Amino acid sequence: MKALLAPAAGLALALSIAIPGIADAWAAEMVDPKADLKTFQAYFYEKFPNVKHEDFVNGPYSMDEGMRKQWEEKEEFPPYDFAIEKGKELFETPFKNGKTFADCFENGGIGVRQNFPRFDLKLGEVVTLEYAVNRCLTENGETPYSYVKDEMAAVTAYMASTSRGKPFAIDVPNDPRALAAYEAGKQYFYTRRGQLNFSCASCHVQNPGNRIRAEVLAPALGITAALPIYRSEWGGMGTATRRYMSCNSQVRGTPLAPDDELYRDVDYFLSFMSNGLPISGPGARP
Amino acid sequence: MVSAFARTALVALLLPASAVLAASAQETKEAYSAAKALSDKAAANKNQWPATLTALAAAKAAIEAGRHDEALSKAKEAEALARASIEQTEREKTAWKDAVIR
Known part of the structure; x- marks a missing residue:
């Protein structure tokens, strides 16, 4: 399409x-x-x-x-509690260059899950939370996560947990x-x-x-x-x-x-x- | 007096087995190629069915083992499945709109 x-x-x-x-x-x-x-x-x-x-x-x-x-x-x-814990740890652990995930997101990545996916006008494409996490990793010289489970599920679980109760606010420009x-x-x-x-x-x-x-x-x-x-x-x-x-x-x-x-x-x-x-x-x- | 039918049957029985297998192998090879081409098209459509790949793999394995009847059957099955998935893709290019909540 x-x-x-x-x-x-x-x-x-x-x-x-x-x-x-x-x-x-x-x-x-x-x-x-x-x-x-x-x-x-x-x-x-x-x-x-x-x-x-x-x-x-x-x-x-x-x-x-x-x-x-x-x-x-x-x-x-x-049953997802362990993933939140692991995700928090990954989220806060500095990359090799000293930065963390917080440096890649507005408000340090806390309470922002409801704004994803968003359309990035500069990139000209949809950026899901998972895509944003992997972009953050690669932009900081790290290996991207698998899109399916493990670390990706953990980091997004943690980020989602900080947005619980916040209404979805997705924009289609x-x-x-x-x-x-x-x-x-x-x-x-x-x-x-x-x-x-x-x-x-x-x-x-x-x-x-x-x-x-x-x-x-x-x-x-x-x-x-x-x-x-x-x-x-x-x-x-x-x-x-x-x-x-x-x-x-x-x-x-x-x-x-x-x-x-x-x-x-x-x-x-x-x-x-x-x-x-x-x-x-x-x-x-x- | 030997009838024409009896002569034909006798010739068929006396034909070397390799001649019969060679014809079958060619037919199988063509059927596999046709199925593979359609399967590739389905994959390019991003609507591949796993059953197509299973049948195609079974056809390939049977070809390699020299089981040509089985290979032909599996190749034709793969072709039919691939064709059905391609038709589904074509149909859905417009049909999806009928399902949209209005």
Whole structure:
């Protein structure tokens, strides 16, 4: 989609220089994140009128009373606690050049998770929290982390823990590149793939609250707020990237490369759709 | 008097086994190449199905072991799977819009 949109976006950019009014109107007609946000959230609020809005970030536990009770008991000794501890240690340990992660983020990286992903106008791409962590490492001469688990899950778990309760505040600037990235993420979310012919939306829009085997499907609304997560199925922590890769595998598709920009784009779309809902991560799921 | 059918059957029976295998090996090689090309296209679409790769690997292993019937069957299975994933990609280029919340 991005490939298809790129020429159009480029044309819109060129036109916006020449004839700003016409190009803006055209771009607005093509992609309208704010209108999407309104209809997306309304769909879930109408479908589940008894679920408190802020509870959607708790995924399957907002849909199933039995699971919720189990989760509440589990939260007394959360399985992600060790990751927060390890993440804090990694976060505060100086790099070889003496700097730390705090030097790469606004407010020293504390309480900023709700602003990610963001569109970086200088880079011209979506920067997820994971991507920002790895950029910080490489810019300081360090080896980047795996996008899937371990250190990445730990550092993002710690950062998420400092943002708990803060509402998602994702911005899609009126820039053709940002709009193209947003639209690519949206397309990825709604596109059926894999041998089972499922899209992300097949489970998380059309069937939240229903079961697939033993699992209760989480609503798409608020789904990124709990990331990273400890999954019993994984026997450990996993990042947002791991979650998307796992979804691909579950529909019998081959996951993308962990650093594929489409995973960043879909994270951008989903997080924007959750604007206003509180960060609940790190989370725990079956 | 020997009938034409009997003559043909006799010739077929007496054909060296290697001639029959050579024809099969060629057919298998072509089927594998066709399946591989489609599988590569599916991968380029970022919509590869693991089942395609499994069938393709099984076809390759069977070719290497000289099991041409099995190789042909697995190559055709891989081709069908790859073709289905490519068709899915093509269909979804527009169909995804129908699923968007409105």
